[in-house]
Structure formats: C-alpha cells, structure tokens
Amino acid sequence: LKPAAVEADRVAADPTNIPGPIKRSSPKTHEIELETTEVVAEIEDGVQFRYMTYGDQVPGPMIRVRQGDTVILTLKASENNAMLHNVDFHAVYGTGGGANATFVTPGQSKTIKFKAMYPGAYIYHCAVPRLDYHISSGMYGMIFVEPKEGLPEVDHELYFGQNEVYTQQSIGAQGMHEFDHEAMRDEISTYVLLNGEKKAITADRRGPVKVKKGETARLFFVNGGPNLSSSFHPIGNVWTKAWREGAIASNPERYVQTTEIPPGSCGIFEMDFPVPSTIHLVDHALSRVASKGMMGDIVVEGK
Amino acid sequence: LKPAAVEADRVAADPTNIPGPIKRSSPKTHEIELETTEVVAEIEDGVQFRYMTYGDQVPGPMIRVRQGDTVILTLKASENNAMLHNVDFHAVYGTGGGANATFVTPGQSKTIKFKAMYPGAYIYHCAVPRLDYHISSGMYGMIFVEPKEGLPEVDHELYFGQNEVYTQQSIGAQGMHEFDHEAMRDEISTYVLLNGEKKAITADRRGPVKVKKGETARLFFVNGGPNLSSSFHPIGNVWTKAWREGAIASNPERYVQTTEIPPGSCGIFEMDFPVPSTIHLVDHALSRVASKGMMGDIVVEGK
Amino acid sequence: LKPAAVEADRVAADPTNIPGPIKRSSPKTHEIELETTEVVAEIEDGVQFRYMTYGDQVPGPMIRVRQGDTVILTLKASENNAMLHNVDFHAVYGTGGGANATFVTPGQSKTIKFKAMYPGAYIYHCAVPRLDYHISSGMYGMIFVEPKEGLPEVDHELYFGQNEVYTQQSIGAQGMHEFDHEAMRDEISTYVLLNGEKKAITADRRGPVKVKKGETARLFFVNGGPNLSSSFHPIGNVWTKAWREGAIASNPERYVQTTEIPPGSCGIFEMDFPVPSTIHLVDHALSRVASKGMMGDIVVEGK
Ligand SMILES: [Cu+2]
Numbered sequence: 057l058k059p060a061a062v063e064a065d066r067v068a069a070d071p072t073n074i075p076g077p078i079k080r081s082s083p084k085t086h087e088i089e090l091e092t093t094e095v096v097a098e099i100e101d102g103v104q105f106r107y108m109t110y111g112d113q114v115p116g117p118m119i120r121v122r123q124g125d126t127v128i129l130t131l132k133a134s135e136n137n138a139m140l141h142n143v144d145f146h147a148v149y150g151t152g153g154g155a156n157a158t159f160v161t162p163g164q165s166k167t168i169k170f171k172a173m174y175p176g177a178y179i180y181h182c183a184v185p186r187l188d189y190h191i192s193s194g195m196y197g198m199i200f201v202e203p204k205e206g207l208p209e210v211d212h213e214l215y216f217g218q219n220e221v222y223t224q225q226s227i228g229a230q231g232m233h234e235f236d237h238e239a240m241r242d243e244i245s246t247y248v249l250l251n252g253e254k255k256a257i258t259a260d261r262r263g264p265v266k267v268k269k270g271e272t273a274r275l276f277f278v279n280g281g282p283n284l285s286s287s288f289h290p291i292g293n294v295w296t297k298a299w300r301e302g303a304i305a306s307n308p309e310r311y312v313q314t315t316e317i318p319p320g321s322c323g324i325f326e327m328d329f330p331v332p333s334t335i336h337l338v339d340h341a342l343s344r345v346a347s348k349g350m351m352g353d354i355v356v357e358g359k
Numbered sequence: 360l361k362p363a364a365v366e367a368d369r370v371a372a373d374p375t376n377i378p379g380p381i382k383r384s385s386p387k388t389h390e391i392e393l394e395t396t397e398v399v400a401e402i403e404d405g406v407q408f409r410y411m412t413y414g415d416q417v418p419g420p421m422i423r424v425r426q427g428d429t430v431i432l433t434l435k436a437s438e439n440n441a442m443l444h445n446v447d448f449h450a451v452y453g454t455g456g457g458a459n460a461t462f463v464t465p466g467q468s469k470t471i472k473f474k475a476m477y478p479g480a481y482i483y484h485c486a487v488p489r490l491d492y493h494i495s496s497g498m499y500g501m502i503f504v505e506p507k508e509g510l511p512e513v514d515h516e517l518y519f520g521q522n523e524v525y526t527q528q529s530i531g532a533q534g535m536h537e538f539d540h541e542a543m544r545d546e547i548s549t550y551v552l553l554n555g556e557k558k559a560i561t562a563d564r565r566g567p568v569k570v571k572k573g574e575t576a577r578l579f580f581v582n583g584g585p586n587l588s589s590s591f592h593p594i595g596n597v598w599t600k601a602w603r604e605g606a607i608a609s610n611p612e613r614y615v616q617t618t619e620i621p622p623g624s625c626g627i628f629e630m631d632f633p634v635p636s637t638i639h640l641v642d643h644a645l646s647r648v649a650s651k652g653m654m655g656d657i658v659v660e661g662k
Numbered sequence: 663l664k665p666a667a668v669e670a671d672r673v674a675a676d677p678t679n680i681p682g683p684i685k686r687s688s689p690k691t692h693e694i695e696l697e698t699t700e701v702v703a704e705i706e707d708g709v710q711f712r713y714m715t716y717g718d719q720v721p722g723p724m725i726r727v728r729q730g731d732t733v734i735l736t737l738k739a740s741e742n743n744a745m746l747h748n749v750d751f752h753a754v755y756g757t758g759g760g761a762n763a764t765f766v767t768p769g770q771s772k773t774i775k776f777k778a779m780y781p782g783a784y785i786y787h788c789a790v791p792r793l794d795y796h797i798s799s800g801m802y803g804m805i806f807v808e809p810k811e812g813l814p815e816v817d818h819e820l821y822f823g824q825n826e827v828y829t830q831q832s833i834g835a836q837g838m839h840e841f842d843h844e845a846m847r848d849e850i851s852t853y854v855l856l857n858g859e860k861k862a863i864t865a866d867r868r869g870p871v872k873v874k875k876g877e878t879a880r881l882f883f884v885n886g887g888p889n890l891s892s893s894f895h896p897i898g899n900v901w902t903k904a905w906r907e908g909a910i911a912s913n914p915e916r917y918v919q920t921t922e923i924p925p926g927s928c929g930i931f932e933m934d935f936p937v938p939s940t941i942h943l944v945d946h947a948l949s950r951v952a953s954k955g956m957m958g959d960i961v962v963e964g965k
Pocket residue numbers: 108140141142182183184190195
C-alpha cells in the first residue's frame with residue numbers, strides 16, 4: 057500500500073476534556089459551533105485512514121445542556137472538505153433531528169435553533185444519504201441533556217465513543233486504508249475502536265485515564281456503530297449504576313457487568329474504584345478486543 | 360433473472376389496520392382464524408419473492424385479547440400451499456406455544472384453544488423444522504394480551520414488524536429472487552424490511568402514516584428476525600415510554616432513543632408529536648437503512 | 663477428516679449439579695479449586711473438538727457465595743495442558759478480575775483471595791491474550807454472589823451456558839474439527855451450543871431436565887460468547903421474572919419472552935410450569951437452532 061500524508065496527529069478525543077456539571081437552576085441559551093472536517097490520520101502506527109469528524113476528534117465534542125435550555129447550533133464545513141455533511145441530534149424533535157436544515161457544502165455554515173425538551177445522553181451524527189459511511193469514518197458524538205435537578209457529584213466524568221471501521225485492507229497492514237462499502241453492508245468490520253484509534257486511551261498510544269483509589273467516576277459512552285452493538289464492560293470493575301440507552305429519566309440498574317448498547321445509542325455508567333488496578337474498557341464481543349483494537353484503560357492509582 | 364408472475368399486489372401490513380383498545384372488564388372467548396399462504400409478490404418494484412404469510416400480510420394480522428381471555432384459534436392452510444406450516448404463540452404456555460397441535464398440510468385446518476394468562480406483546484411465528492426460512496419469508500405477527508386494567512388512551516395505535524430476507528441475488532436485481540439458506544446460516548442478509556417490503560410505509564411505496572401535531576401514538580413492534588436484533592429508533596423523535604420485549608407488566612423506560620429488540624421479541628413504544636415533521640422509523644444498524652430497505656415513515660401534519 | 667481419540671466422554675455440564683441456596687446470615691471464607699484442562703471430546707456424534715475447560719465441563723462449575731464472603735481460589739493447570747490459562751471473575755474488583763494473578767503454566771497452581779462485594783450472577787472466563795479462542799473452546803462459567811437477604815424458594819435451580827464454536831469444517835462433518843481463527847474474527851460461527859455440546863440437554867443426547875407440573879424453577883444462564891449475543895427464549899413458556907445481565911440488585915422485568923444477553927454476561931430467570939409440556943431453551947436467532955445445534959429441553963411432567 058502507498059502511505060498517505062498525515063494531516064492530523066491525533067483524532068482520539070481526550071476522555072477528560074468535556075464540559076462540567078451544570079449548577080444553574082434556570083434555563084439558558086447556548087451558542088455552539090461544530091466544524092465538519094475530512095482529514096487523513098492514523099488509526100494505529102503506519103495505518104492511514106481518511107477520517108470525517110466533528111471538530112477533528114472522534115467522538116466529536118461532547119455538548120452539555122440542561123433540560124429546557126435552548127441551543128443555537130452552527131454547523132460549519134471546512135473549505136478543505138470534498139463531501140456534504142449535516143447533523144442529526146437524537147435529543148431533538150423535528151425532521152431528521154436537524155439533519156435537513158444543516159446540510160453544508162464545503163466552506164458553508166448553517167444555523168439551527170432547538171430546545172432540549174427531554175433529559176438523557178443522546179448521540180448526534182452525520183445523516184447524509186450514505187450516513188453509515190460517514191459515521192464509520194468518525195462523524196458522531198454526544199449531546200447530554202442534564203436533568204433539571206442535576207446529577208450526584210462524582211470525582212471524574214469521562215467520555216468515550218465506539219465505532220467500527222470497514223477497510224479494503226487487513227488490520228495492521230501498513231499504508232493508506234481505503235473504505236470498503238461491501239464489507240460494511242455485510243457488517244464485517246476491520247477495526248473496532250474506542251475514541252477513534254486502536255487502543256487510543258492506553259499506555260500503548262495516548263495514555264490511560266488516571267484516577268485514585270477511593271474516587272468515583274461517571275462514564276458517558278456513545279456507540280456510533282454504524283452497525284455493531286457494543287457489549288460494553290469494564291474488565292476488573294462493574295457498573296455500580298447503569299442507565300441503558302443513556303435514558304437518565306429511567307431507574308438505573310445496579311452492579312451490571314456488561315451492557316449491550318445498540319448503534320445509535322448511549323450509556324451512562326457510574327463506577328467505584330475501591331482497589332488500585334488497571335481497568336480495561338472493552339466490547340465483550342472479545343474478538344473485537346483480541347483482533348480489532350477495541351480497548352481503553354483507566355488506571356486506579358494508590359495502594 | 361427470469362421475472363415471476365406476481366400473485367399478490369401487496370403484502371405490506373397496513374400499520375393502522377389493527378383491533379382497537381379493549382374496554383371490557385370481564386373475560387371473553389375469541390374465535391380467531393389465521394390462514395397460511397405462499398404467494399409471489401414484490402419486495403420492491405421488479406423484484407419478486409415467494410412470501411409465506413399469515414393472512415397474505417407481513418407482519419401477520421395483529422391479535423388483541425385481554426389477560427384472562429380464551430382464544431379458540433383455527434389455523435388454515437391454503438390449498439395452493441406446497442409446504443407444511445404451524446404457529447407458535449409466545450403468549451401461550453404449552454409445548455411449542457401451540458406449534459405441535461397446529462401443523463397443517465395444504466388445505467387442512469387445525470383448531471387449538473388457549474387462555475392468555477400473562478399480559479404483554481408477544482410474537483407468533485411459524486415453527487416447522489426450517490422455521491428460520493419460514494419466518495424470513497414472512498411468517499410472523501403479534502398477539503397483544505392487554506393488561507386487565509387496560510392502557511392509557513392515545514390518538515393512534517400503529518403496528519410494525521421487521522424481518523430480514525436472504526436471497527441468492529443482490530438487492531435490487533430485477534426478477535425473481537431465490538432463497539439463500541447459506542447466507543441465512545451466516546446471518547448475512549439481502550433485505551431488511553419494515554412491514555415486508557422495501558420502504559413499504561413511505562411516500563416511495565404505500566405511503567406514510569399521517570398524524571397531527573399535538574397527538575400521541577402507541578407503536579406495537581414485532582421483530583421476526585429470524586436472526587438480527589433491531590436497534591429500533593424514530594429519527595427526529597424519541598420513545599416517550601418504552602416497554603422492552605413488549606413486557607408491559609414491567610416499568611417503562613423514559614425518553615429512549617434506540618431500543619434493541621431481539622429476534623423473536625416485541626416492543627411497545629409511546630410517542631409524542633410536538634412538532635410537524637417526518638419521522639423515519641429505522642433499525643439504527645444504519646447499513647440496513649442505507650443499503651437494505653429498512654424504513655417506515657410517520658408524517659406529523661400541522662404548523 | 664481424520665478422527666481423533668476422544669479423551670472425555672462428556673463435557674456438557676449437568677444443569678442440576680450446582681451448589682444449593684445459601685441459608686447463612688453471616689460471612690464465610692470459601693476455599694475453591696478450579697482445574698483448567700485441554701481435552702478432546704465430541705460436540706456431536708463423530709465430531710471431535712479440542713475443548714479447553716474448567717473442571718472438564720462446559721460451562722465450568724458454578725460457584726456460589728454470599729455477598730460479603732471471602733473466596734480463596736486456587737487455579738490449577740493440568741499437567742497435560744499445552745497452553746497458558748488464567749481466570750477473570752466479573753464479580754471481582756481488581757486488575758483483570760484476577761486474571762493477572764492466576765496465569766498458570768501446565769502443572770502449575772496459583773491462589774488468589776478476594777471478597778465478593780456486590781451481588782449478582784457474573785461470568786468467569788479465561789483471559790489470556792487469545793481469550794476469544796479459549797472461551798470459544800469452553801473456558802467460561804458462572805460465579806453467583808447471592809444477596810445478603812437470600813432468594814425466594816423455588817423447586818428447581820438450573821444452570822446453562824451458551825458459547826459459539828468456530829471450526830474449519832462444516833457443521834456435522836465427521837472427524838476432528840480444527841479451530842478457525844479467521845471465522846472467529848468475522849463472527850461467523852460453526853456451532854452455537856448450550857452446555858458445550860450439540861443439543862446436549864435433550865433426549866437426543868444427555869437427556870432433558872425433568873420437572874413437575876405446578877413447580878417453579880430459577881435458571882442461571884451465562885453467555886460465554888466469545889462474540890454473539892444470545893436472544894434467550896423458552897419455547898412454550900415465558901420468563902415470569904427476568905434479571906437482565908444477572909443484575910439481581912435491580913428490579914426484575916415481568917413476563918418476558920426473549921432476553922438479549924450479551925457475550926460476557928449472565929441472566930437470572932424464574933419460570934412457572936402450569937401445564938405439562940416440553941420447553942425448548944433456545945437462542946431466538948433461529949438459524950442457530952435450525953442449523954447450529956443450540957437447544958436444551960425441560961420436560962414438564964404431569965397431566
Ligand atoms: Cu458526513
């Protein structure tokens with residue numbers, strides 16, 4: 057394979073770089089901008105891929121608002137793009153969740169206004185006609201609509217996203233990987249990734265998340281798919297509380313080992329860290345871990 | 360491919376043609392007849408397929424009874440059939456859910472009597488030895504056992520069923536498609552369908568469902584499979600309440616974007632329509648939408 | 663294919679051979695030994711496969727403790743083994759759920775000590791680097807951490823485990839089947855098994871479970887995977903109560919027909935037997951039943 061010039065050093069979203077908890081008790085209007093980009097970056101060392109992103113990161117920036125807030129969202133398209141893009145928010149009532157009103161050609165911008173009427177963690181994603189290709193290439197993220205009453209305090213909030221990539225090459229083959237539409241139709245993936253790169257959030261690549269013994273965390277998880285359900289599991293730990301589909305208005309389940317999160321959905325998970333350890337976040341369809349790159353680590357420091 | 364003579368103009372079940380809510384407060388005995396048929400019809404324009412059905416429709420007729428009611432069910436087999444069929448009701452205690460007692464040869468009828476002892480939305484389906492082939496060809500539907508206390512009033516009740524079809528041809532190839540047993544074994548489908556035809560309930564084919572701004576609806580959804588889970592999602596909307604697996608005696612989940620419904624199961628969903636829009640019902644394994652025909656529309660009229 | 667010498671007459675776990683309910687109201691320390699073995703046995707008549715097991719059975723021995731109990735677990739490796747093994751308990755806080763501390767070479771033993779801090783049914787499984795291969799070959803079982811308050815009395819408690827096997831041969835081909843790593847990567851299985859053999863717990867092979875009309879049962883179900891979700895369903899019956907993922911501290915769902923249990927997870931199900939019948943336990947992805955050997959039977963005797 058011919059190697060391709062790398063245009064971005066990193067697409068893996070930093071799990072800790074997200075908006076903080078909302079303290080307000082009254083509604084607010086947010087002006088939020090998302091930029092769609094197309095950029096060659098590496099899935100793993102020596103493996104190039106043409107990503108499509110929101111904000112040059114996978115998953116795209118986490119948006120956080122309060123139930124009842126208004127969002128004025130501007131979708132920009134980089135002038136370097138070759139394709140059309142848009143955005144569908146599962147948190148929004150209305151045709152395409154905003155997709156029809158946000159189609160942007162290269163260099164263009166579109167603005168929509170919506171009110172976040174119901175609480176929960178929802179996916180946003182590109183929804184052009186070949187939306188599966190765009191999401192597989194990285195175009196998805198989360199909007200979290202915080203309940204009016206807020207959430208219990210935790211020590212860390214973390215953000216992870218899973219998607220699978222279909223290429224015409226074999227996993228690890230050095231050089232530029234081309235997208236494989238037939239493999240996608242047959243749902244036979246090449247890579248399954250957490251935060252857009254092979255084992256991105258581990259010591260092997262961008263480094264793990266670090267927490268301390270005795271602390272607690274809340275995970276915001278989004279499964280872009282486009283096709284695979286994730287059997288999301290923390291090796292060496294358990295979800296103390298799990299809100300399936302990110303449906304925070306429902307009662308959580310307690311002490312859940314593995315939660316199946318469908319493509320186009322989310323999960324919210326609370327974790328305790330009673331012992332020093334390295335926790336591997338995985339899709340427990342384990343060939344995706346052993347053969348396809350799906351893993352992210354949380355190191356619990358202490359003794 | 361050789362085109363085949365079409366024997367039925369439409370197999371797609373009308374989502375609005377279902378029994379209404381039950382007002383009774385005492386038990387009743389129902390005499391219900393289902394006819395099994397084998398019929399060539401079109402999955403999409405120019406693509407013929409030999410369907411197997413209950414009542415010449417996919418999904419088969421929705422049956423609605425009250426918890427504690429008695430059902431005297433007669434399964435008829437059309438004289439034009441070539442194969443054996445029967446029916447397994449997930450709402451029934453007893454060997455095969457009635458399957459063993461309802462094997463019918465062409466032209467034959469069998470009658471069983473059962474009491475609906477527990478509430479919920481349950482699949483019925485053919486359960487002969489190659490049951491995956493029969494269900495993939497269309498032999499499934501829903502029996503809804505309404506709780507004794509009834510259900511809250513809504514403006515519309517709608518009925519949808521998903522199944523995947525395995526053929527030896529490529530999607531869209533004109534002519535008669537032959538069943539592909541090897542593809543079914545490998546779970547690599549050709550079509551994924553809502554109500555038995557490609558985009559049946561959209562403007563492209565039989566027309567969408569129409570509702571009005573401010574109304575509410577309850578969806579009864581059955582996943583025939585035979586093999587694929589459905590990540591069922593309303594694009595541009597949300598399940599206000601969701602009863603996973605159709606288990607109406609459980610507490611519903613609130614504001615759910617996507618619910619994974621396994622093959623051989625059901626879901627009950629309540630929806631609000633606060634804004635005019637077109638809602639696409641999809642399996643959020645999106646290659647099934649972009650490449651395999653899985654979509655149904657609800658148009659919310661108003662301004 | 664060359665037939666291989668059979669080293670074990672049976673690997674199918676006896677569903678009734680499990681530890682009984684816990685009556686204690688104070689904590690206890692358990693000394694538990696698990697032995698890892700590699701053994702050729704038959705998946706079905708004439709089809710040999712090199713199993714890897716805990717205790718020469720699939721699923722491995724069910725471990726039962728009370729929340730707050732301490733476990734001193736010794737993992738032994740048979741001297742006849744060729745490979746490394748270990749064990750990851752989803753019931754355990756700590757790196758790898760114990761996997762790192764229990765790597766055993768042939769003939770070696772390792773002991774770990776842990777406290778069962780949260781209640782529920784959890785999988786244990788081998789977690790060496792090619793863990794998908796080891797689990798597919800049989801290395802998984804259940805640890806049930808009983809809640810402090812105990813469980814309601816039932817007449818029978820039963821134990822079942824599902825896993826899928828990937829071989830280079832076709833299902834039923836006589837002789838020794840070799841493992842197919844590429845098929846596993848693509849998640850295209852040869853066999854899908856309940857208790858490690860084709861239709862092991864039916865009259866066709868080891869015999870069904872027998873219960874009596876009017877009795878009740880609790881099923882402990884573990885899905886090893888390594889890759890496939892199970893749409894677990896009792897044909898001719900219903901889960902009166904279902905604890906998804908084995909999360910017993912959550913509220914059960916009521917009258918559930920089919921529950922999707924992801925790989926690396928468990929389910930707890932209560933059943934009533936109001937009528938004499940034969941109940942088939944299946945994965946309702948029905949090609950796995952019709953073509954791949956997935957079925958187990960409960961015969962309800964009486965009249
Ligand atoms: Cu796009």
